[in-house]
Amino acid sequence: MCEFFSFCSDGRGKFFYFKPTDIKKIRKEGNKEQYEFNSHASVAAFNKLNEDKLNKYEYNPFKEEFKIDHINAYRSDEKSAEKWVKELFKFKTKKQFLTFCKNYFYKIDYKQVSKMLGKIPTKKDVIKMLKRVESIDWFKPQKAPDKKSLKIKINSVVKAFGMDIKVELEINKLDSASAWASARASAWDSAWASAWASAWASAWASAWASAFETVKDLMKKKGYKKNPFAELLKLWEAGLYPCGIIDGKFVIYYVPIKNGRC
Numbered sequence: 475m476c477e478f479f480s481f482c483s484d485g486r487g488k489f490f491y492f493k494p495t496d497i498k499k500i501r502k503e504g505n506k507e508q509y510e511f512n513s514h515a516s517v518a519a520f521n522k523l524n525e526d527k528l529n530k531y532e533y534n535p536f537k538e539e540f541k542i543d544h545i546n547a548y549r550s551d552e553k554s555a556e557k558w559v560k561e562l563f564k565f566k567t568k569k570q571f572l573t574f575c576k577n578y579f580y581k582i583d584y585k586q587v588s589k590m591l592g593k594i595p596t597k598k599d600v601i602k603m604l605k606r607v608e609s610i611d612w613f614k615p616q617k618a619p620d621k622k623s624l625k626i627k628i629n630s631v632v633k634a635f636g637m638d639i640k641v642e643l644e645i646n647k648l649d650s651a652s653a654w655a656s657a658r659a660s661a662w663d664s665a666w667a668s669a670w671a672s673a674w675a676s677a678w679a680s681a682w683a684s685a686f687e688t689v690k691d692l693m694k695k696k697g698y699k700k701n702p703f704a705e706l707l708k709l710w711e712a713g714l715y716p717c718g719i720i721d722g723k724f725v726i727y728y729v730p731i732k733n734g735r736c
Contacts, residue, residue: 478578479535479563480512482521482528483555485547490521490528494577511578514543533559535575591688600687603704607684614713615729619645627708628724631716634702641724648715648727683707 481491492500492511500509509516518525529551530543540556565571584601591597625643632641683703709716715727 477532477534478512478575479533479559480514480517480530480543481533481555481559482514482517482523482525482530483547483551484523484527485529485549485551487551487554489555489558490517490523492517492520492578494574496520497577529555531555531559533563535563535571594688596688596691600684603684603687603701607707610707610711611713612710613648613715613729615731616713617731619712619714619726619728621645624714624726627705627712628716628726631702631705631709632719632724634698634700634705636697636702641719641722644720644723644725646725646727648729 479491481489483489492509497511500507507516507519509520514528514530515525518528525546527546529545529547531552532541532543533539533556534541538560540552540559542550542552545552563571563574565574584604587601587604588597591600594600621643624645628641628643632639683701683706686701686703706716709726713728715729717725717727719725
């Protein structure tokens with residue numbers, strides 16, 4: 475399975491991938507060819523090349539991991555490929571880095587979603603939840619959260635999941651001093667890099683929050699008065715990273731503002 479970031483080479487030092495400008499144009503035109511922007515096959519097709527004669531590579535910029543997927547060309551050029559892709563991801567600012575990366579991820583086609591959901595009674599609620607997820611400003615840098623108001627939110631989460639327990643609140647910084655900082659070494663603000671490495675975990679809460687909406691009428695009969703994942707989503711919306719209950723404590727991380735700036 476191809477992963478972000480996927481690219482190909484001809485074995486002669488020429489590299490092929492979907493540039494952000496390519497992706498924007500393809501999406502604007504409706505992506506009639508159904509290209510997948512992290513697919514080696516799509517990269518080859520877009521460039522009108524024979525996939526079976528290309529070397530295939532992958533690079534995870536969040537962890538700085540380079541992988542060889544397949545060597546098909548007349549020679550392997552993995553050393554130059556690794557050097558090339560690492561140079562590609564050297565950005566002067568975190569904004570440039572994030573802008574480049576986000577182009578490769580799937581954007582929701584609401585017409586298609588509506589068609590797939592058919593006539594289920596909760597369709598409007600599902601679409602509303604998906605749009606809510608799309609609008610989240612993930613891992614927003616902020617001052618230390620107010621412990622009193624945050625405790626009210628986590629108690630609401632615990633109650634929504636049907637757990638009759640008391641938990642303490644533990645708040646930690648998601649920065650270079652934390653365990654998450656090792657996710658990626660970076661010349662600029664490691665808190666952002668760490669947060670993006672952690673962002674994959676947020677997909678879990680988002681997916682379940684949306685999935686619950688499709689069957690919430692049935693879940694109410696099982697005693698769930700609220701969508702528990704929606705309650706959890708409120709923490710993500712606040713720019714926080716909830717890790718869950720660990721040793722009786724609800725552990726939450728936040729990205730601190732550096733030098734008075736985001």
